[in-house]
Amino acid sequence: MGATFPRTDPGLLAWSHNFSTRISASPADYNLTALAASSYAEFHSAYASALTACDPNIRNRVAVVAKNNAKKLLKIQAQALANLIDGTLNVSAEQKTQLGLTVRKKAQPVQAPQCAPEVDVVNVNGTTVTVRLHKETVGRRGRPAGVIGAAIFSKVSETQPPMDPSQWHFEFNTGKTEFDILFSDELPPGTKVWITAFWFNPNKTSGPGSMPVPATLNYASSISPVKMRLAA
Numbered sequence: 001m002g003a004t005f006p007r008t009d010p011g012l013l014a015w016s017h018n019f020s021t022r023i024s025a026s027p028a029d030y031n032l033t034a035l036a037a038s039s040y041a042e043f044h045s046a047y048a049s050a051l052t053a054c055d056p057n058i059r060n061r062v063a064v065v066a067k068n069n070a071k072k073l074l075k076i077q078a079q080a081l082a083n084l085i086d087g088t089l090n091v092s093a094e095q096k097t098q099l100g101l102t103v104r105k106k107a108q109p110v111q112a113p114q115c116a117p118e119v120d121v122v123n124v125n126g127t128t129v130t131v132r133l134h135k136e137t138v139g140r141r142g143r144p145a146g147v148i149g150a151a152i153f154s155k156v157s158e159t160q161p162p163m164d165p166s167q168w169h170f171e172f173n174t175g176k177t178e179f180d181i182l183f184s185d186e187l188p189p190g191t192k193v194w195i196t197a198f199w200f201n202p203n204k205t206s207g208p209g210s211m212p213v214p215a216t217l218n219y220a221s222s223i224s225p226v227k228m229r230l231a232a
Helices: 008-027 032-054 063-086 093-099
Strands: 120-127 127-134 149-156 170-175 179-181 193-201 213-216 229-231
Touching: 008 032, 008 063, 008 093, 008 193, 032 063, 093 149, 120 179, 120 193, 120 213
Parallel strands: none
Antiparallel strands: 120 127, 120 229, 127 179, 149 170, 149 193, 193 213
């Protein structure tokens, strides 16, 4: 937060007049002392006088230099007071706006993903399994809003995969929604593997895991793969 000054001299003068008038009327309301407010009023008056001296009919080089110096000092004092005002919780955003100060919006926390991805096994070629992740909505591709990627896990198991997450093998993190998982060439034909995933947001906060999806390895690529999709 701080002071965002108008670019023109008349605009800055009007801004400063409003700022000085308000803090002088009730300095305590803005976490300031009466001395600080009266001191700023003097800088404002000096700038106003210097600007008047720069009237096109009477301006000269000396007057312009004096005006620029007064302008520089005015901005320094205004910014110093703006920092003091910003340092207290007693001054509301509305009061700051009335003073002409910039009020930054509070950053909204990024929520953890609320849903699990749906996992499709779209192809099996030897020990390479091609997987696609998508939103839970049928027919919709891509990631949900606020999601930047997914963590992928696998498990080699002929039976139902374990419920304990620590028994799964972490494959990788990815920002892609379609990718290959390469399993060991040493796995015998017909080996059953399971794949699961969860979304994560920019803060690396993860959402719920998907329902594990099975695939069978080491069948020739000429055999049409079975496409499976289980709801997360």
